[in-house]
Amino acid sequence: MKICVCVKHVPDTAATIKLAGDNGFEDSEIKFVSNPYDDYGVEEAVSLCEKDGGEVVIVTVGKKAASATIRSAMAMGAHRAILVKTEGQFLDSDLTAKALKAAMEQDGLPDMIFTGKGSVDTESFQTQYRLAKSLSMPVVNEVSTLTVNGGKAIAERETGGGERQVIEMSLPCVVGATKGLNEPRYPKFPDIMKAKKKEIKEIELSDLGIDASNGKVVIEKLEAVPERSGANMLEGSVDAQMTELVRILKEDEKVL
Amino acid sequence: MGNYLIFKSVFMLLALIGAFGYFFKKVTRLYKIMMAVDGEPKPFLDQVARRVKVVFTDVLGQTNVRRKFAPGLAHTLIFFGFLAIQPHSFELMIQGVIPVFHVGYIFPGIYTSYLFVADILSFFVLVGFAYAIYRRLVLKPDYLTMGMDANLIILFTSIIIISFHFINAFQTLIAVGEDGFSYAGAFPISGIFASVFNLGALSQSSLLIGYEIFYYIHIGTILGFLIYIPGSKHLHLLAAAPNVFFKRMGMEKAIVKTDIENEEAETFGLGKVSEFNWHNVLNLYACTECGRCEELCPASNTGKPLSPKKIIHDFKVDLLNQSDLLLNDKKHEILPIIREDSEISKDVLWACTTCRSCEDICPVNNEHLDFIFEMRKYQVLMEADFPTEMQETFNNMENQANPWGFSADSRADWCKDIDVPIMAEKQKAKVLWFVGCAGSFDDRGKKISLATASILNKAGVDFAILGPEESCNGDTARRAGNEYLAQMMIQQNVETLSQYKFDMILTGCPHCYNMIKNEYPDFGADYKVVHTADYFDTLIKEGRLKINAKDFGKLTFHDSCYLGRWNNIYESPRDILKKANTGSLVEMDRSKAKGFCCGAGGARMFMEETIGKRINNERANQVVESGATMVASACPFCATMLNDGIMETNKQIPVKDIAEIIDEATD
Numbered sequence: 001m002k003i004c005v006c007v008k009h010v011p012d013t014a015a016t017i018k019l020a021g022d023n024g025f026e027d028s029e030i031k032f033v034s035n036p037y038d039d040y041g042v043e044e045a046v047s048l049c050e051k052d053g054g055e056v057v058i059v060t061v062g063k064k065a066a067s068a069t070i071r072s073a074m075a076m077g078a079h080r081a082i083l084v085k086t087e088g089q090f091l092d093s094d095l096t097a098k099a100l101k102a103a104m105e106q107d108g109l110p111d112m113i114f115t116g117k118g119s120v121d122t123e124s125f126q127t128q129y130r131l132a133k134s135l136s137m138p139v140v141n142e143v144s145t146l147t148v149n150g151g152k153a154i155a156e157r158e159t160g161g162g163e164r165q166v167i168e169m170s171l172p173c174v175v176g177a178t179k180g181l182n183e184p185r186y187p188k189f190p191d192i193m194k195a196k197k198k199e200i201k202e203i204e205l206s207d208l209g210i211d212a213s214n215g216k217v218v219i220e221k222l223e224a225v226p227e228r229s230g231a232n233m234l235e236g237s238v239d240a241q242m243t244e245l246v247r248i249l250k251e252d253e254k255v256l
Numbered sequence: 257m258g259n260y261l262i263f264k265s266v267f268m269l270l271a272l273i274g275a276f277g278y279f280f281k282k283v284t285r286l287y288k289i290m291m292a293v294d295g296e297p298k299p300f301l302d303q304v305a306r307r308v309k310v311v312f313t314d315v316l317g318q319t320n321v322r323r324k325f326a327p328g329l330a331h332t333l334i335f336f337g338f339l340a341i342q343p344h345s346f347e348l349m350i351q352g353v354i355p356v357f358h359v360g361y362i363f364p365g366i367y368t369s370y371l372f373v374a375d376i377l378s379f380f381v382l383v384g385f386a387y388a389i390y391r392r393l394v395l396k397p398d399y400l401t402m403g404m405d406a407n408l409i410i411l412f413t414s415i416i417i418i419s420f421h422f423i424n425a426f427q428t429l430i431a432v433g434e435d436g437f438s439y440a441g442a443f444p445i446s447g448i449f450a451s452v453f454n455l456g457a458l459s460q461s462s463l464l465i466g467y468e469i470f471y472y473i474h475i476g477t478i479l480g481f482l483i484y485i486p487g488s489k490h491l492h493l494l495a496a497a498p499n500v501f502f503k504r505m506g507m508e509k510a511i512v513k514t515d516i517e518n519e520e521a522e523t524f525g526l527g528k529v530s531e532f533n534w535h536n537v538l539n540l541y542a543c544t545e546c547g548r549c550e551e552l553c554p555a556s557n558t559g560k561p562l563s564p565k566k567i568i569h570d571f572k573v574d575l576l577n578q579s580d581l582l583l584n585d586k587k588h589e590i591l592p593i594i595r596e597d598s599e600i601s602k603d604v605l606w607a608c609t610t611c612r613s614c615e616d617i618c619p620v621n622n623e624h625l626d627f628i629f630e631m632r633k634y635q636v637l638m639e640a641d642f643p644t645e646m647q648e649t650f651n652n653m654e655n656q657a658n659p660w661g662f663s664a665d666s667r668a669d670w671c672k673d674i675d676v677p678i679m680a681e682k683q684k685a686k687v688l689w690f691v692g693c694a695g696s697f698d699d700r701g702k703k704i705s706l707a708t709a710s711i712l713n714k715a716g717v718d719f720a721i722l723g724p725e726e727s728c729n730g731d732t733a734r735r736a737g738n739e740y741l742a743q744m745m746i747q748q749n750v751e752t753l754s755q756y757k758f759d760m761i762l763t764g765c766p767h768c769y770n771m772i773k774n775e776y777p778d779f780g781a782d783y784k785v786v787h788t789a790d791y792f793d794t795l796i797k798e799g800r801l802k803i804n805a806k807d808f809g810k811l812t813f814h815d816s817c818y819l820g821r822w823n824n825i826y827e828s829p830r831d832i833l834k835k836a837n838t839g840s841l842v843e844m845d846r847s848k849a850k851g852f853c854c855g856a857g858g859a860r861m862f863m864e865e866t867i868g869k870r871i872n873n874e875r876a877n878q879v880v881e882s883g884a885t886m887v888a889s890a891c892p893f894c895a896t897m898l899n900d901g902i903m904e905t906n907k908q909i910p911v912k913d914i915a916e917i918i919d920e921a922t923d
Contacts, residue, residue: 012655016663029665031655186647189516189524189637189740 001054003045004110006100006131007073008035009066010121011089023219027089034069037116039076039184040177045114046077047182048148055079057107061099062086067200074195075187081200082107084208090122091205092215097130102208107201109135111171112153117142117178124217128176138169141176261355268352268475275479282486283494286541289579294587295526295533295630298512307501314621315497321619324548327391330384337381338413340374341420345478348423352475360437371442375424379445381417385410399547399556399565405488406545412481419474425450426467431460489569495541496620502535503621507824510775511629514739516637524739525633529575530587536627540572542620549614549624552846554853554875555607559868562607564614564624570599571627593631603867605631606643610735610858611817616849628858632737646736649862654741657727657748658693659862668723670695670702676709677720679756687712687719688758690772692765693728694892700899701765701892707919708764708788714922715800719762725752731767734775736859743779746771750781760784762791764915766818766891767857773823787819789829789890792918796832806921808837808912812844812884814875814898815851816891829890829914836921844882852878854889854897861893876901879909890914 011017015030034042045056058073058081060066070081084099091099104110113132118125125141132139145156154168155175187195205212232248234241249256314320318335322328350357360367388410392402424446427439450456458466485491514524526532532540549564550556556563574593575582581589593600605628614624635641652661668678670691679688689712694701712719727748734742749772753761761783763769773785786794795801813833819825826848834841846852855871865871876898879887887902887909889895899911 014652014656014661014663016665031664033655183644186636186640186642186650188640192740193519 001049001052001112002057002108002110003048003054003112003114004057004059004104004107005038005041005045005073005078006113006115006127007038007042007058007060007069008116008119008121009033009060009062009069010035010119013120017224019222019224023090023222024088025222032065032069034073035116035119035121037118037120037176037178038073038114039116040179040181041114041116041175042073042076042078043182043184044146044175044177045112046185048112050077054111057082057110059100059103059107060084061091061096061103061205063089064202070200071192071195071198072187074198075192076185077187077191078198080198083200083202084205085202086205086212088212090219091212092217093122093124093126093130094216095210095212095214096127097134099205099208099210100127100131101134102210103203104135106203106208109172112148113137113172113174115174115176117176128174132174135172135174137173139174139176140167140169142178143175144178144180146175146181265353265355268349271475271479272349272353275482279482279486282483285579285583286486286491288583289575290534290537290541292582293530293532293534293537295531295536296512297533297535303505306505307503310503310505311497311501314500320500320621323617323619326387327546330387330391333380333384334388334413337377337379337384337417340377341417344371344374345416345420345474348471349475349478352471358437364437368439368442371424371439372444375421375443375445378417378420382414385414385417397547397551399551401489401545401547401565401569405490408484409481409488409490412477412484415477416474416481419470419477421446421449422470423467423474425453425455426463426470429455429458430463430467489544491541492544492620495538496544499538499542499620499622502538504623507616507822508774509623509625509822510778511734511739512626513743513775513778514633516740516743523634524637525635525737526593526627526630527634527638528590528592529571529578530582530590531630531634532571532575535623536571537575539620539622539626540568540575543568543572543622544620545569546619548617548619549622552613552617552850552852554609554611554613554855554871557852558871558874560603560607561601561867562604567600567604567627568622568624574598574600594635600631602635602641605635606863607867608858609817609853609855609860609871611853612821613817613850613853616821629735629737632735633739634737636737637739642737643863645864646859646862649859650733650736650738650741653728653733653745657745658697659728659732660693660697662697664727665724667691667696667726668721670697670705671709671721674706674709675713678723679720679758680723680725682720684757685718685720686759687717687762688753688756688760689719689721689762690729690768691721691726692763692768692892694896695764696726698892698896700896704764704892704895704913704915707913707915710919711792711795711801711915711922714919715795717795717800720756720758722752727752729765729768729771730775731771732859732862734771735857736862746776746779750776750779753781753783758783760786762786762788764788764890764892764913766816766823767893770818770822787823787825787890788915789819789825789832792914793828793832796835801918802923803835803921804923805836805838807839808888808917808921809839809885810842810883811837811839811886811888811917812842812879812882813847814844814854814879814887814889814894815848816889816894817851817853817857819890820851821849829888832914832918833888836917839885842882842884844878844884846878854891854894854901856893856897861897870901872897872901873904874901876905880905880907885909887911888914888917 009032012031012033018026020026049056056078058070058078060070061084082103084103115128128139128141140155142157143155147154151171153173156164156166158164234244318332321331347359424443428443432438545565547565553564578590608628649659652659656664691705695705727745730742730745761772769787813830852875854875895911895913902909
């Protein structure tokens with residue numbers, strides 16, 4: 001079985017992002033990691049191949065520096081990788097899906113595709129759907145339990161309120177992984193060393209016939225989230241607190 | 257009689273050849289095992305003169321073993337007495353084969369004096385054994401292995417000693433022939449044996465028979481003992497002295513730098529017994545399971561499955577059980593140390609806080625931690641098998657250069673409201689203060705850092721910190737076995753430090769101190785490193801800090817393992833506390849070299865503690881027992897652990913870092 005895992009190179013959420021210009025940020029000083037949800041996909045794909053044999057190919061659309069992230073995914077056991085190189089960090093979901101599709105078609109379409117449920121930098125949560133649609137494959141997102149057996153995948157996802165959906169789909173399909181699917185492994189040191197020698201095939205975005213400036217979404221401006229101000233602790237009896245809360249919501253915040 | 261002598265000669269010759277042959281075969285095999293292991297030993301052949309001296313003081317002088325007084329004294333008596341009778345016993349063996357052999361003919365004066373001394377020393381062995389039996393049967397300390405092995409050896413040796421006295425007693429009574437040698441006056445104690453047992457009443461022929469009987473008992477037991485030694489824990493008798501000779505000189509030690517860039521290496525760390533180094537193996541041979549390590553071990557004391565004594569024993573058993581594979585070039589068939597049902601489990605391995613109390617107390621200078629560190633390396637690098645909670649810690653360190661995962665660029669946020677110079681802006685300062693992760697990010701640690709900054713400013717010290725350029729020192733990763741990550745952290749810091757000019761590095765955290773002082777030199781960074789305890793002491797002595805002592809009440813000082821046992825700093829924190837406090841300084845039972853770990857060392861700070869009692873609770877109880885009203889520490893991790901522990905005792909005993917106390921007590 002050939003499995004492609006889409007891995008995105010994103011800033012670590014712990015990093016303090018310094019904005020640069022209207023819609024950019026300084027990325028030289030901050031740590032980039034693989035998108036945490038994608039790690040669940042890598043782990044699942046590698047486990048499946050360890051069990052039944054096959055090949056795991058990492059497909060990344062990102063900057064040249066993304067190769068560091070790809071190496072960490074390969075240290076977990078992926079066999080090789082394709083990096084579609086972009087100039088900037090932000091490529092909209094539509095173009096990203098198109099780039100992923102083109103790269104996979106060029107390489108030979110896989111039997112399964114894993115993505116994370118979304119990326120922690122732009123959080124558009126669309127790429128997996130767009131990719132599946134363009135490849136005419138079924139897609140289930142936020143999958144926390146998965147069984148793959150005889151050309152079928154049974155995916156479970158939580159829909160909130162304690163409800164779970166169990167969805168059966170035929171392969172090839174796209175699975176958006178989330179927490180709970182597995183515990184991504186910590187790579188063994190020899191695997192880290194081996195990953196340094198594994199193949200990363202680099203493709204220019206333009207070579208796939210995609211124009212980065214043709215995105216459907218354009219980021220006009222980036223702003224830092226204002227630091228949360230201190231919470232206002234209400235005191236007194238429960239009645240007094242409720243009265244005060246309603247007053248604040250009505251008069252100060254004007255939300256009621 | 258003539259026939260008997262010929263029979264005795266032949267019999268003794270065969271017995272001696274058999275016993276010594278077996279003994280040498282066994283010992284040769286043990287030596288071959290020691291030389292067949294693959295591990296790279298540290299260089300141990302420096303300072304030969306000092307090493308010889310240490311063997312004289314520690315082994316012959318028995319100073320190490322007497323750090324525990326009564327058992328140590330008993331050991332000293334047994335040791336000297338047993339040594340003293342050996343030449344005589346050896347002479348008796350030769351006499352068995354060659355009846356005319358007699359050292360007394362050659363050096364009568366010296367020989368008689370020797371026998372006189374040996375006879376007295378020999379008796380003291382029995383005194384030593386009396387205590388040993390009392391200890392094993394009545395005192396029964398928990399840490400002592402109660403096994404057949406120990407009892408057999410006491411029995412063996414007692415028979416050797418008692419038969420020695422009987423042989424001597426008979427010799428004094430047997431009539432001296434014309435060319436004979438008179439033993440008169442040579443045996444003060446054995447003479448008493450003779451009168452107590454009324455041996456003088458026996459006829460000459462009975463005396464001769466009695467002599468022969470005890471001769472065979474004596475020599476037979478010695479030869480039996482000889483056969484028994486190599487396969488028992490009493491291999492200690494042979495291995496202890498060389499083990500002490502090859503010991504680490506000085507307390508400071510560094511985890512061995514693993515060459516992780518070596519592409520030829522098939523494995524890293526210690527996964528199976530063939531990967532020991534010869535010094536490890538010698539350690540195993542030298543252990544006689546006295547249990548002093550277990551008595552002090554914080555893990556053993558709180559119900560964890562780890563006992564330093566037991567792991568040494570278990571390593572030895574595993575090594576000897578698989579020694580055929582080792583010696584017959586079948587190393588690839590050797591099973592890993594941690595396997596299903598093995599005595600050394602993962603829980604054992606990860607329970608160690610690396611406090612080093614076992615190494616410090618070990619009378620034969622074994623280095624238990626060498627095994628632990630290398631095994632952890634193997635588990636992490638080769639198996640990626642470690643307590644799950646460490647994965648996040650590792651990722652945090654890799655991504656944000658601190659174990660909690662705070663943003664690396666906020667490292668200097670703790671001092672944004674005060675004036676603390678940053679090295680990148682200053683380029684040059686007398687003191688480069690390496691604040692550390694706890695001091696930069698942890699709420700408790702940040703308070704200690706603020707106090708330290710205040711003290712440095714009061715003393716007018718020209719200092720600067722690295723701020724966001726600083727990385728975790730690598731201690732946690734290294735002691736958790738993640739050598740790869742640790743070296744990454746170390747390299748980053750080494751590179752950063754090399755950019756600036758400074759006279760010394762100051763640290764308030766003993767883990768930073770130990771790493772930069774003892775482990776960074778292997779990475780090309782050799783700096784003068786000073787801990788705040790020593791530095792504050794110097795500032796006070798130089799008059800740069802003016803003490804205005806306050807009443808901190810009944811104060812006790814908790815020794816951090818990495819300051820004390822790892823680096824021998826015990827006095828300076830106490831000195832400055834005495835100066836700063838108008839109240840008293842009391843010591844806990846477990847202090848200084850016997851200080852009890854807070855439970856955070858060896859990366860345990862970031863692991864769950866689910867087995868047995870919590871180590872910090874145990875230490876907190878010891879604080880309460882000391883009657884102290886405040887406890888001082890000199891490590892941010894100790895402060896956190898002690899504070900958590902004391903909260904559960906429901907006592908109001910504040911925990912303060914020495915920096916906080918000195919800051920309060922200076923103008």
